[in-house]
Amino acid sequence: MLLVTGLSAHSVTYIELHDGYGIRVQYEGGDPLVFADVQIFRPGETAIEFQQGMTDENGAFMFKPDTSGSWTVKVSDGLGHGKVIL
Numbered sequence: 001m002l003l004v005t006g007l008s009a010h011s012v013t014y015i016e017l018h019d020g021y022g023i024r025v026q027y028e029g030g031d032p033l034v035f036a037d038v039q040i041f042r043p044g045e046t047a048i049e050f051q052q053g054m055t056d057e058n059g060a061f062m063f064k065p066d067t068s069g070s071w072t073v074k075v076s077d078g079l080g081h082g083k084v085i086l
Contacts, residue, residue, distance in 0.1 A: 020064035023085065025055060025075050032059025036077045043069030 025033040038061045040051040055061045055075070065071055073085040 020062055021071075021073075022060060022062040023055075023073060023075070025059045025061075032057070033075065033077045034059060036075050039074040041072040041074075042067060043071060046072070 023038075025036060027033065033055055034057055036055045036059065038051075038053050038055060039049050040063050041048075042050045042065075050066075050071075051063050053061060061075075063073075075085070
């Protein structure tokens with residue numbers, strides 16, 4: 001399960017696809033966070049990343065959890081805007 005908590009006033013949406021998760025991150029006005037940094041952490045882990053990458057031109061990123069629990073997804077555009085999704 002992913003729960004959304006915000007670091008700033010920006011919109012985040014996510015969907016589950018084929019036992020994985022897709023997130024789409026956008027600014028409040030609707031523009032996507034294009035090529036934003038993404039870090040994925042397993043449940044209970046905060047130091048070692050499970051996966052890292054960047055959003056695409058639509059602000060989207062997909063990953064497939066390998067265990068159940070609450071995963072943490074951190075997204076940052078490198079300009080001070082970002083989200084933590086738990």
